Amino acid sequence: MKYPLMRYLNPRLSTDQLPAIPLQADAVRTLLGAAEYREELLKQIASAKHRIYLCSLYVQNDEAGAEVMEALYTAKAARPSLDIAVLVDWHRAQRGLIGERRQAGQQTGNAAWYQKLSRVHAEGVPVYGIPVQTSELFGVLHLKGFVIDDVVIYSGASINNVYLHKQEKYRHDRYLLIQNSVLATTMVDFIRQHLLLASAVHRLDKAEIPATRSIRNDIRRFREQLKKARYQFNEQFIGQYSETPPALSVTPLVGVGKNNPLNKAICQLLAASKSQIIICTPYFNFPRAVTREVNRALKRGVSVDIIVGDKVANDFFIPPEQPFKVISALPYLYEVNLRRFAKAHQQDIQKNQLRLRLWKDGENTYHLKGLWVDQCYALMTGNNLNPRAFRLDLENALLIHDPQQELLAQRNAELASIVEHTTLISDYRSLQKVKDYPEPVRKLLTRLSTIRLDRLAYRVL
Template identity: 60%
Template sequence: MPSFFKRSLLPKLRGFPLSTDAIEVLSGADAYRRCLLEKIAQATRRIYIVALYLQQDEAGQEIYDALHAAKAARPELDIVVIVDWLRAQRGLIGAGKQPGNSAWYQAMTQSHASEVPVYGVPVQTRELFGVLHLKGFVIDDSVLYSGASLNNVYLHKFDKYRYDRYHLIHSKPLADSMQHLVEHGLIASKAVHRLDLPNPPTTRSLRNDIGDLRSRLKHAAYDTTAGQLPNGHLSVSPLLGVGKNNPLSRVILELIASAQHQLTICTPYFNLPLPVTREINRALARGVKIDIIVGDKTANDFYIPPSEPFKVIAALPYLYEISLRRFAKRHQPMIDSGQLNLHLWHDGDNTYHLKGMWVDERYTLLTGNNLNPRAFRLDLENALLIDDPKREWQVPRRVELAEIFQHTTRIDRYQALQTLLDYPEAVGKFLRRVSRVRIERLLYRIL
């Protein structure tokens, strides 16, 4: 494959070999929740849960109870939960002052004889400038990977769900590699402390340790020495990235640049970094057919109906729609020809959280990376890249894509997307004020 980069990473990625039946695609959030609970109950050696947050609600309680039950039944089990340090110590956005999930973790530890440690990882001293956005649960010799966090809507506990991607990969070397990073790259840091014990240190007291951790993470990577260089067989490569020009971001750009026929991209927040937009434009110039699937603004997890009181966070879905409309307007000729296809996902009151890419019939990227400036510069991100050079894993791949497209509508004309004049009065007023004071560009860089 020709490389468009001077220091290409793709040919150097070591991957763990897979058989075609080693990758299972789960069909939805409910199946994902049931699979997670089943795997926890069956675990015999290790359970490493890594997520942005484990929420204090019915689904979160169900998962937490299952972890304690597994530990009580098999005390030798190595169980670790990793969440974002700052996110765990605040309440929900817009819900007023709350103690955060950390108070719940402490109550759970005090009320159980079994021990399930919950570690908080501070990627930055302020949540606005970076969070732990790693994904993936290691359970024995399998990895359950999704962009979803752990709460009612992500796990479809009741009537609503937040749609994501869900994969179960059976690979001991992959599971070992992901556990090793958590154990030696995160927990071993002086900046990382347990949140389920009383009186955790203040973020302010950890400033120097947090800076040291972030510096180390910029040079960290998953251990793939047990893997192989691309050799014509099905494989999976774990990727890690934080900060500007990190390896994960570079691989994402290389994947887009490698596309020769077909490229499909999913992102819940249409706010593409400039390098991604450039590579998409180059791919279109090469004649690549591109599908981009985003959530309708009403399927955005920040959307608040106009009938409810306005909060600043409610403007985000409209900002993303403005970006999408601008992109569509610039590329209308390619939309007309069918080379570029923009799809809006919408399914009732449910929300959309899909991320990832499908490149030609070879590469499939599983990730929590939102393909936005924040993911490329601020948050600690990871991904699993499935390389299928012989096209052995095409049927499950096509089935997953078909399910994603099921609730989408193609945008035929950029005029089909609303403008500022169509938005609720409070939203329009806020966005006009933002535009006047010229902080719109800053918002796009951190949201």
């Protein structure tokens, strides 16, 4: 019999009693770079014997995406019994890149490429489009994690040249490998039961793709079902720590929509902090619930580090000398938020209780997300810790409990690699004001603020 993972972190309960899957320290490996991650992913695919499940926002039609897809088809040809499934967001797969012009009568997006690959290779690698919402603006598949045999490869990265550092530029993320058959099967079971069996889910590598408008009712039902979906695992694998000392373990979490289990766990984890919180997010736009818990933690005397991307390290940033696009104002919106937060907490910054760090490494970009709390909890997630993630997208996470600090060396190495390219904000005035921004950005932000559309932008972007 299986039991849903529904007991969350609660300050009134011992966190040692959280249901979890036991881990061995030597089965956990943290990678520190995108190129190393790409090489490991290809290595794991080549050696797969039983199953490969890749879940990503998108697999892009570029050199890195082609390399991964070719590796999948090669693995399938060598071992026809391999169970392979690629899951991507339904909407993202059927549109072109932002700003890309669509030719009349021409199908755009990665779906056309998936179909071409399927024709060339005689299928074998099904690609499923997951429609979390009837419109991309209001929700996408943001579920992370690849399962190859009994290895879980978890990262916030999608599959394209920059995420996998295939060419000169890279987008820095987090990269974790866990060898654990229970965790791997738990994640695959969720995909099979709650995603692949849904009537709203369709293959994108086949030519007969239904129009979104024709499956809107299916999508709405699917989203309601996802709100109730949970990771499940056998009872004997649920941690029972009341009589034995806590050991290294992992708890998989998933959620979509307001007040979902993952949101609750994030907030309650922050609320339970006693000495230290470290937060990584590429877009400084906390939901109110997260801001509230961070403020409360600072009042309790908790040391807080927040590492965010500099606006030029944001994946939406466009240099001022290039043609302006509305989407390129987003990095400036996030900086406005950060400056406002820093100003409100200038006293905490001066006391060195709050440390705000900006990540910047040349023309590369920053995509890290996650939490470290009290040196014994680490949350690995694709959740951006923003209102969109908390309300619209389907998100998941792996919460690692390490009370004996068996992974301390890996934790420190990862944090050191992140901090290496950061600068510390010593005063909120070091951040630019709106009046300092390029003229098109300044005009747009002023207009949005006047009609209060900036608040809507914060919620959905």
